[in-house]
Amino acid sequence: MADKFDRDRLVKLLGMLGSAHDGEVLNAARRIDAMVRAGGRGWNELLGPAETMPGPKRVPDRADLRKLDELLAASRVSDILKLRLAAMREALKAGRLTDQDRHLLRMLHRKAVIEGAVVTT
DSSP: OGGGOOHHHHHHHHHHTTOSOHHHHHHHHHHHHHHHHHTTOOHHHHHOOGGGSOOOOOOOOHHHHHHHHHHHHOTTSOHHHHHHHHHHHHHHHTTOOOHHHHHHHHHHHHHHHHHTSOOOO
């Protein structure tokens, strides 16, 4: 029975969970639960293990890499900050630098340029 699981129907019902009508949302949730139980599956089987779903990877941005290198080479940047910047550099090269870290990097670099701690190339 688990082989006859209707994925398309599940996707349609999941879409109904965003309805503005509470009755539709509740009905969709109950139907989804019934489908999962009738199929002899649990949510873990449907979703799969978390480690098999890699997050999106980004291509390293050369401008951000240059900014990191300039900050790391600057003598007026503290050693503590350089440790954080080095970790950010590794994350950038691996395609895992978050948008928040990118924003932080750009702010730090801009501040360092304004203060004369970094000479841009």
